[in-house]
Amino acid sequence: MIYLDNSATTKPYEEVLETFLKVSSSYFGNPSSLHSLGGNIEKLLEQARKQSASLLGVKGNEIFYTSGGTESNNLALKGVALHYQKRGKHIITSSIEHPSIKETCQQLEEHGFDITYLPVNSFGRINPDDVEAALRNDTILVSIMHVNNEVGTVQPIKRIGELLADRPRTLFHVDHVQGVGKVPLDFYECHIDLCSLSAHKFHGLKGTGLLFVKEGLKLSPLHSGGEQERRLRSGTENTGGIVSSAKALRLYLQEANEGRERLRQLNSYVRKQLSEMEGIEIHSPDENIAPHIVNFSLLGLKGEVLVHAFEENDIYISTTSACSSKQKKPSSTLLAMGKSIEKADSAVRVSLSFHNTQKEMDTFINVLRHIQMKYANVIRRAK
Structure with missing residues (x-):
């Protein structure tokens, strides 16, 4: 099997699975219990929190655990909206955010919030000047994705942060x-x-996420009913998931320096091969791009068909984000970038991990050539 859908999820490290099993079997008590077993588990959780914070370069009391990225995004946006709504009800985001941001914003609109959806250029990148122009006295939050999950565009986060640095009443979520x-x-x-x-997304387990909340900020919780996570996220903690996520983050960042360079090399190789093939259009930009994502179309063939054709060869890629792939709609990200419906409907995403190899990329390209030949008549008729 060649797995090239790492933006959807990654294979857990063996060490992470071992840690989860050990913690879940030996530290199965409730961290909130008064007995010594509960107290020991609470210490274990705090050790994991401090380790994750140290790896991310932040303070331990700024890390809150959730069930994943979707909950973290919901907690950030709704938590700010509910807590600071007397300050204002205007939120700025982009037109190519993850569904957990888009749909949260749509829900907030139903409750009287005003959302500005910023456009992107043909490379899927926001213009910081548009952020500045959209700011108002009642703007309480700007939420921008760092790396787009479909095409890999990296947004100018530092520049946007600098624009907001002297606006303490406007918070910045990434x-x-x-x-x-x-x-x-x-x-x-x-x-x-x-x-x-x-x-x-970094070889940990599903069901565990993190939300960094800068010291001093207050959010309204989405879950009520307990003291967990300093009352921001009630519910018995996923001890095994939290501790193993700290291990996954440590192992992942240990690989990162060399891993990023391998990703860049593989990405560059795949793009070169694709660019030399007739009927292929690459949608991921050349600059300001994450090293692990390549989005492209085999023009004339629907993305879903291409995904299943690769699957027949034991190669796994995807169309849009995993959260939207079953809707069978053209990529809204590519449409926002100015691509035609036909191109958006035929797009697929290859997303790499530090563990993919050159040999796997050669196989991927060879299989793509065979698929192109197999569907030559279909592609020709589509033109």
Whole structure:
């Protein structure tokens, strides 16, 4: 099997699975219990929190655990909206955010919030000047994804953060789910107030996420009913997931320096091969791009057909984001970039991990050539 859908999820490290099993079997008590077993588990959770914070270059009390990136995004946006709505009801985001941001904003609109959706250029990149122009006295939040999950475009987070640095009444949230480890991000240097991560994107387990909340900020909780996560996220903690996520982050960042360079080399190789093939259009830009994503179309063939054709050869890629792929709609990100419906409907995404190899990329390209030949008549008729 050749797995090239790492933006959807990654294969857990063996060490992570071992840690989860050990913690879940030996530290199965409730961290909130008064007995010594509960107290020991609470200490274990705090050790994981401090380790994750240290790896991310932030303070331990700025890390809150959630069930994943979607919950972290919801908690950031709704938590700010509910807590600071007397300050204002205007939120700025982009037109190519993850569904967990888009749909949260749509829900907030139903409750009287005013959302500005910024356009992107043909490379999927926001113009910081548009952010500045959209700011108002009642703007309480700007939420921008660091790395786009479909095409890999890296947004000018530092520049946007600098624009907001002297506006303490406007908070800055960044969805860093796709960027962690692949595109370094200094939360403090970029003036970020809230930042979302998800463990299963860096070889941790599904069901565990993190939300960075800058010290001093207050959010309204989405879950009520307990003291967990300093009353911001009630519910018995996923001890095994939290501890194993700290291990996954440590192992992942240890690989990151050499891993990013391998990703860049593989990405460059795949793009070169694709660019030499007739009927292929690459949608991921050449610059300001994460090293692990290549989005392209085999013109004349629907993306879904191409995904299943690769699957027949035991190669796994995807169309749009995993959260939207079953809707069978053209990519809204590519449409926002000015691509035609036909191109958006035929787009697929290859997303790499540090563990993919040159041999796998050669196989991928060879299989793509065979698919192109197999569907030559279909492609010709579509033209």
